[in-house]
Amino acid sequence: xxxxxxxxxxxxxxxxxxxxxxxxxxxxxxxxxxxxxxxxxxxxxxxxxxxxxxxxxxxxxxxxxxxxxxxxxxxxxxxxxxxxxxxxxxxxxxxxxxxxxxx
DNA sequence: ATTCCTTTGAAGGAT
DNA sequence: ATCCTTCAAAGGAAT
Numbered sequence: 001x002x003x004x005x006x007x008x009x010x011x012x013x014x015x016x017x018x019x020x021x022x023x024x025x026x027x028x029x030x031x032x033x034x035x036x037x038x039x040x041x042x043x044x045x046x047x048x049x050x051x052x053x054x055x056x057x058x059x060x061x062x063x064x065x066x067x068x069x070x071x072x073x074x075x076x077x078x079x080x081x082x083x084x085x086x087x088x089x090x091x092x093x094x095x096x097x098x099x100x101x102x103x
Numbered sequence: 104a105t106t107c108c109t110t111t112g113a114a115g116g117a118t
Numbered sequence: 119a120t121c122c123t124t125c126a127a128a129g130g131a132a133t
Contacts, residue, residue: 016125016126016127017113017114017124017125017126018113018126019112019113019126019127020111020112020113020126021111021112021113022110022111022112023110023111023112023126023127024127025111026110026111026127026128027127027128030127030128040129040130041108041109041128041129041130041131042108042109042110042127042128042129042130043107043108043109043110043128043129043130043131044108044109044130045109045110045128045129046108046109046110046111046127046128047109047110048110049109049110049111050109050110050111051110053110053111068112068113072113083114083115084113084114084115084124084125084126085114085115085116085124087124087125087126088115088116088123088124088125089124089125
């Protein structure tokens, strides 16, 4: 991590990305997968959820796409001018890191 | 104490 | 305009 100011211990207030449709689906369904089996690792859970996501009908998926759209709109209202780049660690263009100033 | 793993999708950057 | 990378969630595992 080249951006010290991005580390949680630096105490910088981070506005995160809005959740996409699948992420919202995960948030809602994860606990069910946890109940059904004794699988505990998120990597395994997310693999299962990925399969279930593709098994969903179009109308079932559209519910989450609609929700994700609302989240994006709300995010825009709450944080005008916000950019996803704010939370990027500068692995691509380290020389143009916006967070090189001391914290 | 952090990073990895793993999924889809949005968004940004690079080409 | 199209391709590539990061990161949103999450938590056990790995480092």
